[in-house]
């Protein structure tokens with residue numbers, strides 16, 4: 785589906801008009817921050833769970849268990865954080881008013 789682009793008032797054409805995706809950048813940054821936070825939360829909770837697991841299972845050891853748990857927790861946290869970040873970015877993208885710019889005369893057009 786091709787999106788409808790408004791025409792440039794100066795050039796009288798939409799041939800050079802491109803969409804400025806400001807919201808997408810905001811969403812990506814927000815998503816990255818959320819992902820990093822979740823990864824850290826996953827790291828700490830994973831390490832704790834791993835340490836408990838390591839002390840229960842004979843031969844595994846608390847330190848080894850904590851390491852395994854931390855890695856697993858970080859990956860899980862990162863993945864869930866990315867998913868949340870993407871959803872947040874998409875929501876911002878849908879709500880923010882889209883702006884356009886003419887690449888021929890570089891004038892900004894409100895969508």
Ligand SMILES: [Zn+2]
Pocket residue numbers: 792793794795796800886887888889890891
């Ligand atoms: Zn123009």
